[in-house]
Amino acid sequence: MGFLLVIIAVALTAALAGLSLATRARGEAVRLRAINNSLEARVTEATREMRAALATSDQQARGLAAASQAKTDFLAGMSHELRTPLNAVIGFADLMRMNSATEPLTLRQHQAVDQILGAGQHLLALIEEVLDLARIEAGKLSMSIEAVDPHLVARQVCQSLKPEAAAAGVTLRAPPVVAGFGVIADRTRLRQILLNLVSNAIRYNRPGGHVIVELRQGRDGVILSVRDTGAGIPADRMAELFQPFNRLGREASTLAGAGIGLTVSRRLAEAMNGRLEASSREGEGSCFTLHLPVARHTAPQIVASAIPELDVPAFPGGAATMLYVEDNPSNIALMRHVIEALGSIRLHVAETGHDGLALARDLRPDIILLDINLPGLNGFELKAGLDADPLTRGIPVLALSASAMPSDIKPGKTAGFRDYLTKPLDIPAFARALNRVLNEVGQAAEADRRLA
Incomplete structure (x- = not known):
């Protein structure tokens, strides 16, 4: 009997101990669940705050981008508005100074004209500097x-x-x-x-x-x-x-x-x-x-050689008309010499994409040669503008660019240029391209004349 009581006592003690452990385990589980819920709530709150911060950051970035674009647009518009009166100020001051022989100015008038001209040129230089700064900040500066x-x-x-x-x-x-x-x-x-x-x-x-x-x-x-x-x-x-x-x-x-x-x-x-x-x-x-950076490869020595003659068909007025759109003065000077040597072509020059588009509409040249990196409109945008206008849509366009990588030439050819020439200018290749295109234009003009 005593032994049985001992066994019962041990069993009850074990049961009570197990009950205590179970109670403590349940308590620990409740505590861990509470901690887990708290952590989940904190993570959820942190995620919400992070998303809100990112949304605010994106909104601020969009706001800054919009403000930068607005500033650039304002400066571009202001430049246009200032250039119009400056054109008259500088132009008429130049005329007064150049006409001083036929319409003599007094010494004081001459000094006044010099002051007007100097102030106008200084204001124009400031406009250019501000615009350059805006273009640089906007990442839209054109470089050749x-x-x-x-x-x-x-x-x-x-x-x-x-x-x-x-x-x-x-x-x-x-x-x-x-x-x-x-x-x-x-x-x-x-x-x-x-x-x-x-x-x-x-x-x-x-x-x-x-x-x-x-x-x-x-x-x-x-x-x-x-x-x-x-x-x-x-x-x-x-x-x-x-x-x-x-x-x-x-x-x-x-x-x-x-x-x-x-x-x-x-x-x-x-x-x-x-x-x-x-x-x-x-x-x-x-x-x-x-x-x-230094130019590692020096330019090859220039050797004078015969420029192939252009087999230019007969055009109204006796010569073909070419519009060259280029902003680099040395490139323009070179082209004038090349065209003079080739002969049979009347050359007109525009120094910006917008001027090129306007002159192409007014002039209706037989061929257009343009640079790709142009101020205002780049070469691709200018080509798209020419194609969109019925007056200029059929004019053949050649590209001449310093961008000579295959990745540059391929888009040029798919953009609809009749040829894509690269700098430095290969004069014989340029002459061949002109021959080919102008002969096509001449033959088309002759066919139209016969039909008429």
Whole structure:
């Protein structure tokens, strides 16, 4: 009997212990469930907050993009509105100065005309700088990257600014002529940067001072420096140098400027895979240094050879009419020489896509040759505009571009160009393309004449 009671007691103790463990397990499970629910609630709340933050961020990004586009559109519209009266201001001032022989001006009138012309040109330059800054920020800056001779560009800039330097009493020293290396850059933009740097070096110099332009080849490219002997820049303001609309305390000075030129110049240098740096010592002068990638392969020697004659069919007026749409002055000058050598073609030039579209409608040329990287409308947009207009739809169009990769040429051919030529210009190939297209145009014109 006693043994049975012991067994019952042990069993009851075990049962009570199991009941206690079960109770504790249930309590632990409830606690863990509560923790889990709390964590799930926190994760849900964190996810909701994250989604709300992302939505807010997206909305802010869209708002910033819309504001940037609105700013660009405003500046473009404002530029158009300002250019119209500036055209009259600069144009009539030029006319008054050119007609001074037949309609003499007094000394005071002549000085007044010079002031009007200078102010108009300065305002036009400011408009261009603001627009360039807007285009760069919007990622819409058109660049034509090619091998460029930096010595030639630098010497041309110095030659154009010699009168300004002489008027300021500053000695301007251009780099000596040195052959052997070039840079990869946009010729027009490189000239713009150098004009800004050299002009600033003259403007902020002192009477009797010097501006020295130097070029040399470094380990990582070509280095072009513009050094002056002006007042220099305080060390504590160097960090502000490339900020837009910041004239470093010269806002109240009589020197013209808006504080945009250096900002635009640095952005242009970066767009050409280069960089623009500055150093200065207050009271001694400043030095601006432009680094650009070197052109690894020099251009082949140009050997004069016979240009194939054009077998141009008879056109009304005795010659075919060609419209060339190109914004690079050196390319335009080259084409004028080529057409003069080829003969039998009347050449007309437009320097922007919009001007090319308008001139094509008015002129109705027999053939159009256009660059791809054009300001305003690019070559593809210009071709689409020509195709959309019944007056210009049938005019054959040739493309001439520095974009020579297969990935560039294929879209050009599928866009409907009669041929896609690449730079540097292969004159015999260009002559053959002109022969082929103009003969087709002549034969079509002759067939139409017979039917009529």
